[in-house]
Amino acid sequence: MGAADVVREGPGKAFMLCNEAIVRGALEADVKIVSAYPGSPTTEILDTFSDVAPKFDYKMEIAANEKVALETCAGASMAGLRSITSMKSVGLNVASDSFVSLSYTGIKGGMVLVVADDPQAHSSQNEQDGRPFGPNAYIPMIEPSNPTEAKKMVKFAFGLSERYGVPVLMRTTTRVNHQSGIVELERLDRKPFAKVKWDHPPGRFVTVAESARNFKHALLERTTKIEQEFSDSEFNVVKDTGSDLGIITSGAGYNYTVDAIKILGINPSVLKLGTTFPLPKDPIAGFLRKLKTVVIVEELSPYLELHCTAIAKDANPGVKIFGKWTGHFSEALEYNPNIVVDGIAKVLGVKPPVDYNAIMAKAKELKTGLHDRWPTFCPGCPHRATLHAVRQALKGTKHILSTDIGCYSMSFLPPIEYGDSLLSMGACLGVAAGMQYAVEEKVIAMIGDSTFYHAGLPGLVNAIHHGDDFTLIILDNEVTAMTGQQPHPGSDISAGDRPAKRLILENVIRGMGLEDITIVDPYDIKNAIGPMKEAFSRKGPNVIISRRACALYADRNKRKRGERIETNKVERSVCKKPYTCIRTFYCPALSVRDDDRTAEISKELCDRCDVCAKLCPFGSIKRGEGE
Amino acid sequence: MATKEFSVYMSGVGGQGLVLLSNVIGAACASAGIRALTGEQHGLSQRSGSINVHMRIGEEIMSPLIPIGGADALLALEALEALRYVEYLQPGGVVLMNSRIQHPIAETAVHIKDKAIKYMSVEDVKNRLGQVTDKISAIDALGIANKAGNPLTENIVMLGALSTLEAFPVPESALKDSVAANVPKKAVEVNLKAFDLGKEAAFEHLCNLVKCRK
Numbered sequence: 001m002g003a004a005d006v007v008r009e010g011p012g013k014a015f016m017l018c019n020e021a022i023v024r025g026a027l028e029a030d031v032k033i034v035s036a037y038p039g040s041p042t043t044e045i046l047d048t049f050s051d052v053a054p055k056f057d058y059k060m061e062i063a064a065n066e067k068v069a070l071e072t073c074a075g076a077s078m079a080g081l082r083s084i085t086s087m088k089s090v091g092l093n094v095a096s097d098s099f100v101s102l103s104y105t106g107i108k109g110g111m112v113l114v115v116a117d118d119p120q121a122h123s124s125q126n127e128q129d130g131r132p133f134g135p136n137a138y139i140p141m142i143e144p145s146n147p148t149e150a151k152k153m154v155k156f157a158f159g160l161s162e163r164y165g166v167p168v169l170m171r172t173t174t175r176v177n178h179q180s181g182i183v184e185l186e187r188l189d190r191k192p193f194a195k196v197k198w199d200h201p202p203g204r205f206v207t208v209a210e211s212a213r214n215f216k217h218a219l220l221e222r223t224t225k226i227e228q229e230f231s232d233s234e235f236n237v238v239k240d241t242g243s244d245l246g247i248i249t250s251g252a253g254y255n256y257t258v259d260a261i262k263i264l265g266i267n268p269s270v271l272k273l274g275t276t277f278p279l280p281k282d283p284i285a286g287f288l289r290k291l292k293t294v295v296i297v298e299e300l301s302p303y304l305e306l307h308c309t310a311i312a313k314d315a316n317p318g319v320k321i322f323g324k325w326t327g328h329f330s331e332a333l334e335y336n337p338n339i340v341v342d343g344i345a346k347v348l349g350v351k352p353p354v355d356y357n358a359i360m361a362k363a364k365e366l367k368t369g370l371h372d373r374w375p376t377f378c379p380g381c382p383h384r385a386t387l388h389a390v391r392q393a394l395k396g397t398k399h400i401l402s403t404d405i406g407c408y409s410m411s412f413l414p415p416i417e418y419g420d421s422l423l424s425m426g427a428c429l430g431v432a433a434g435m436q437y438a439v440e441e442k443v444i445a446m447i448g449d450s451t452f453y454h455a456g457l458p459g460l461v462n463a464i465h466h467g468d469d470f471t472l473i474i475l476d477n478e479v480t481a482m483t484g485q486q487p488h489p490g491s492d493i494s495a496g497d498r499p500a501k502r503l504i505l506e507n508v509i510r511g512m513g514l515e516d517i518t519i520v521d522p523y524d525i526k527n528a529i530g531p532m533k534e535a536f537s538r539k540g541p542n543v544i545i546s547r548r549a550c551a552l553y554a555d556r557n558k559r560k561r562g563e564r565i566e567t568n569k570v571e572r573s574v575c576k577k578p579y580t581c582i583r584t585f586y587c588p589a590l591s592v593r594d595d596d597r598t599a600e601i602s603k604e605l606c607d608r609c610d611v612c613a614k615l616c617p618f619g620s621i622k623r624g625e626g627e
Numbered sequence: 628m629a630t631k632e633f634s635v636y637m638s639g640v641g642g643q644g645l646v647l648l649s650n651v652i653g654a655a656c657a658s659a660g661i662r663a664l665t666g667e668q669h670g671l672s673q674r675s676g677s678i679n680v681h682m683r684i685g686e687e688i689m690s691p692l693i694p695i696g697g698a699d700a701l702l703a704l705e706a707l708e709a710l711r712y713v714e715y716l717q718p719g720g721v722v723l724m725n726s727r728i729q730h731p732i733a734e735t736a737v738h739i740k741d742k743a744i745k746y747m748s749v750e751d752v753k754n755r756l757g758q759v760t761d762k763i764s765a766i767d768a769l770g771i772a773n774k775a776g777n778p779l780t781e782n783i784v785m786l787g788a789l790s791t792l793e794a795f796p797v798p799e800s801a802l803k804d805s806v807a808a809n810v811p812k813k814a815v816e817v818n819l820k821a822f823d824l825g826k827e828a829a830f831e832h833l834c835n836l837v838k839c840r841k
Contacts (some may be wrong), residue, residue, distance in 0.1 A: 002650070002809075015653035015663065040670030123670030146664070146689070179691040180649070181664040182657050258689035337694040356695045364715035366755045370710055370747060371639065371734035375676030408676065415736040483670070580738040588675045588732045592739060594746065602729070604769070604778055 005050040010185035017180045018172070019044035021147035021426035022086070024183070025154030027056065029110070030190050032081040034060040034495075035072035037454065038483035039088030040123035041177040042116045045340055046086060046495075047484060057193040060495040062486055065425070065454040066091035070080035070113065071098050077107035077167070078205050080196040083160055086114040088123075089130050090424060094455065099167075100137040105205040105213035106165040109196075116172045119252075119334035123174075125405065125424060127332070129300035134277030138219045140226050141169040141277035143251040144236060147181045153235065153274070159228075164222050171276070173299060175252045175334060202503040227278035236276025236283055241267045246287060247344070247545055248308055249297040250276055253335060257297045260340040263353060268295075279307050279511050285315035296323035299335050322347045374413040379589040380551030380607025383408045383475055385522035387418060388584060388611075389546075390444070390473065399442040402435060404428040404456070405551075407482045408475055415586050416557030425451050429459025432470040442536060443470035447506045449505060450480035457508075460541075464514050469540040476505055477550040485553040496613035505545055516542035523548055525611050551607050567606035567625055568613055570596045574620035581612040581621065601626045632685030633796050634693045635789070636715040639704030640729050641675050644782040647809065648704075649680040655797050655805035656684060666691030675732075679707055684796055684814035702789055704781060706765065710752045719760050721837055723788055723829075724752070725768040725781060730786055764788075771824045777814065780821035787825025793838040808827065 005014035006024050016024065022045055026034075036046040038612040046062065053060050059076075063069035066087040087095060092115045099113070115133070118124040134141030142157060144150035144461050150172070157168040207215055230236065246270040249257045255274045261268065271287045273279070285595035288294060288311065296305040305323040315359035322328050328343045329335075338356045345352040377384040387408070403409060403419040404427060412419040421431055432445035447456050452474055460472065479485040487493045487500065494500035506517050520528035528546070535544050550556075555565055575598040582590050582599060589605035590612065592598070601612075603625045639645045666681035681693045693715055695716035701716045702725040703709030716722065721789050723812050730738070738744055749765055756763050766788055768781040775784070783806060790799050803822060810818045829839065 004808075013657050015650065015657040044669065122668070146691075175666055175691055178667045178669055179664060180653050180667060181691075182653075182662055223646045255689040255691060258687075259694065262687070263694065337690045337697070341694070354694070354696055359696045359714050362759075366713055366758060367710060370707060371731045371737070372673075373677040373707070373711070373731040374676040374733060375641065378642075378675055407674065416735045420698070422832060582732075582735055582739055586732045587738060588729070590732065591730045591735050592746075597742065605729070 003048060005185070006048055007052050007055050008185060010187050012185045014183055014185055014454045015180055015195065016183045017044055018147040018150050018177050020048050021151040021183045022154050023048040023052070024185065025151035026084045027111070027190070028186050028188055029155045029158040030082060031084050032058050032193055033073055033076035033083035034058055034085070035063045035069040035083070036086045037063050037066050037069055037091065038480055038486045039091050040483060040574055041118060042086040042114060043483045044086050044205060044474070046486065050486070050495040055189065062488065063497050064489055065094040067098055070095040070102070070417055071418050073111050074098065074102050074107060077109040077111035078105070078200070078291055079109065079198055082111070083109065084112045084114070087439055089115060089117040089128050090124060090126065092133055094425065096133065099133070099139070099427050100166055101207050103137045103139045103219055104207040104212055107161070107167060108165065110161035111167040112154060112157045112161060112170060113167055114170045114172065116174065116177050117300065118174050119324065120174065125422065125463070127300060129303065131276060131301070131303045134169055134171070139167055139169050139277070140164070140275070143276050144176060144274065145251055145254045145272070146179060147183050149274070150176065151183055156584065164226055165267040166219070166222060173334070177382040177449045179310070190368070191398050223278050227280060230275040230278060230280040231282050231353050233275050235273045236280055237274070238283070238287060239270040240290070241269050244290070244292040245266050246271065246294045247297055247303060248284070248287070248289040248294060250304065251276065251299070253297040253299055256335050256337050256340040259337045260344055263341050264344060264350070266348070270618065273304065276304070280593070281311055284308060284311050287313050288316045288319055291316065291319050293320045293322065293347065295328070295344055296321065297329070297335070297340055297343070301331055315413050324464050324568050372414070375410055376413065376586070377407065377410065377553050378607070379587055379605045380555070380609040381407070382477055382522045382546065382548035382551065382609070384585060384587065385525055385609065385611045386473070386475055386546040387411055387416060389520070389522060389525055389528040389532055391418065393536055394442070394444070397442050397536065398440070399444055400435060400439065402428040402432040402443065402445045404447040404451050406451050406475070407448060408448060420530070426455025426459055429456055429463055429472065432472070433459070433463055433466070433468045434538070436469045442502065444473065445470055446473045446475065448481070449474060449476040449490045453489045453503070460509070461512055463541040464512055467541065471536055471542050471544060473538050473544045473546060474505060476547040477553070479550050479553045481550040481553065485550055485556070510541055514541060514543060517545065518543070519545045519547060521548055522546050523609055523611060551609065566608040566623060567603045568601050568608050568610065568621050569603070569624040569626035570599045570601055571622055572596065574618055575599055576618050576620070578617060580617055585612050585615060587612060631794070631796055632688060632697050633680045633794060634684070635700040635702050636679065636693055636698040636712055637682055637702045638679045638708040638712050640708060641678050643704045643787050644779065645678055645704060648782040648786055649682050651802070651805045651809050652682055652797060654809055655801040658804065659798055659801040661797060662686050664688065664691050677711055679712060699794060700789070700792065704768070704785060706749045706752045707747060710755055713756060713759060716759055719762065721776070721792065722756050722760060722763040723785065723833060724763070724765050725785060726765040726801055727767070727769045727781070729731055746805070761834045763835060764829070766825070766828045768825070770827055772821055775821035776817040777821070780818050783818045783821040784825035787822035788829035788833060790822070791826055791829040791834055791839040793840050799840070
């Protein structure tokens with residue numbers, strides 16, 4: 001597991017997260033340039049590359065956003081080096097402008113983009129299906145089902161990319177990225193990093209008007225050739241059992257299909273598609289011709305279903321195709337073995353061997369009164385203190401809060417339940433601009449430092465230029481906290497802990513021409529509320545910077561320095577049980593004692609930010625270890 | 628070597644080291660030539676939220692997710708998180724849970740409004756799980772971890788207890804080697820002690836309910 005196996009010389013076996021296996025595959029393929037912005041479920045690709053960076057000579061940036069990351073790889077691969085970037089589904093929305101054009105210009109050195117969709121929206125703002133990006137941009141797309149295949153496919157993708165001069169999209173989903181399994185390590189045969197000579201004629205990678213039209217013709221020819229190659233690909237696997245029932249599937253859907261077949265005790269033929277753009281029409285047609293009934297098992301949109309239906313029109317018009325259009329499967333949420341068992345059973349008109357609905361109903365009954373455990377701010381999180389200060393400062397002021405993507409997004413969850421809109425990275429600013437035209441309420445926008453550098457800058461430029469009347473709160477915690485405390489342009493390090501230039505938020509904003517900037521420390525809670533209140537009372541645009549390092553990041557640094565993490569405790573004799581600490585602060589280290597119902601602080605969880613102590617009206621919270 | 632299939636649904640609260648625990652088991656499998664795979668949770672839910680790992684051992688299993696009613700065992704690093712995933716447990720399956728409870732802050736927020744409301748207790752959890760299985764063992768993993776020398780070794784205490792199950796197909800020696808290889812160097816000794824103390828705790832109670840390796 002982890003970095004140790006990623007750098008280990010092969011051959012050998014290792015238990016690896018798929019994201020680590022992807023990194024290993026890229027290293028075995030001698031990748032030279034890495035650039036990415038973190039985003040679940042791809043973050044561990046960036047983290048692993050960053051962790052092992054000191055052991056290799058590839059160049060790596062933790063980019064300001066996905067578009068810059070993709071362009072960094074594009075530039076290097078135009079020159080002739082192998083590059084890789086990874087991003088979550090919505091990250092490709094940000095990068096898509098360059099993504100589509102890059103298909104036109106092409107590249108020389110192999111370039112791979114790993115893009116991970118998040119069915120179930122585990123860690124995302126939507127469930128978008130990234131597969132249409134392949135056909136929309138005419139960029140070849142491959143989809144692994146497990147870590148072993150992902151590693152193999154990454155290596156294949158670099159070769160494919162170079163043979164056709166086009167970047168390759170490796171599309172995954174959460175349950176593929178966050179699957180660990182046993183992976184075969186091969187040799188790490190790496191050549192020393194060396195710059196290459198730019199050997200292209202002028203205009204080679206310029207796409208506009210006439211050149212774009214020429215590129216378009218060329219890329220269509222390229223796509224046809226790639227489809228021919230995919231017709232024989234080892235990644236499209238047919239299991240022909242001679243049955244007239246068949247299943248067509250790919251990615252995570254394949255994994256559930258294999259288990260579902262076993263649970264149902266059936267023996268259908270299976271076509272597992274690993275190359276999903278361009279889809280290999282001939283093998284799909286050949287598979288369909290032998291069947292009377294086919295079930296399509298794929299998460300999210302009916303992408304395979306659409307194409308298989310179209311291919312069946314000529315190949316086997318009589319074949320019955322079951323999937324989402326027939327109501328046997330849903331376009332919503334991720335699949336699992338039970339959903340696939342139930343869907344196939346419904347097609348076959350048989351009863352599933354296990355009554356999943358009955359088990360779920362019984363479980364629901366057993367869980368009556370069990371409270372949800374929503375993700376929330378960690379003990380010591382400066383965001384919790386900032387949010388408390390903001391609400392105190394705005395007491396009595398009617399206001400709405402346009403928030404953004406990051407840990408602070410969780411403020412809308414119980415028990416805090418604060419925040420009115422959230423769309424996408426950096427959107428809080430544009431949305432606030434619209435709101436301030438539309439409503440009488442005071443408009444507040446809230447964004448983290450990493451998200452601000454990612455996509456907030458144009459929104460603030462716009463607000464300053466137009467004099468939009470809202471207050472922007474920037475939560476400056478030094479790192480991209482949500483995804484695991486990676487550095488960003490406001491950090492003094494970058495990938496592999498290498499030193500980097502730290503951008504100072506207030507200098508950046510002053511440089512944009514905005515002078516009304518208030519800086520507070522959320523841990524100094526009493527002194528934060530007053531200046532915030534004054535800032536909110538002024539006409540916008542203005543900015544409040546709430547500055548305090550992410551608690552997880554700060555604790556990790558403390559441990560590195562050998563410093564103890566201190567804790568607070570409740571003096572039970574002093575506690576008069578107003579529960580101010582709990583009802584205004586909601587720290588997960590707080591609970592109520594069963595015996596005398598005084599507040600209690602878990603010494604295992606407390607981080608001694610000391611904010612609850614400052615809020616307690618009776619001074620009952622003191623430094624020390626609770627029982 | 629054909630290993631008998633074994634699926635253990637593991638749950639806990641973000642920050643308890645659940646992913647490390649599954650990595651230790653997986654790496655032990657890799658070294659022992661046993662096929663294993665997991666469905667893990669990373670990202671948003673790790674922020675003091677409820678977390679889970681589907682750990683699956685077997686030559687032919689492809690799904691990283693355990694089917695509903697398909698887990699041979701439920702291993703919970705926190706008691707409420709055992710009940711939360713009860714639907715995954717096979718009827719009559721083994722529940723191995725930490726007796727520690729971390730009350731969600733949303734529960735406490737309701738709790739302070741009404742003196743009559745009681746927190747859900749370990750006994751409540753056991754009674755409810757008792758409707759699905761009679762093989763329930765609660766272990767004071769935090770107390771044992773402290774005895775071993777570090778409260779953060781709760782996960783390894785639970786692994787030690789799990790390792791005693793006869794049906795759990797990973798050799799103890801491979802597990803201990805994996806613990807030693809995958810925890811920070813200076814914490815190896817305390818983690819191995821936690822493993823052994825977890826085993827002892829299992830012998831005291833769990834092994835009266837289920838077949839164990841001695």
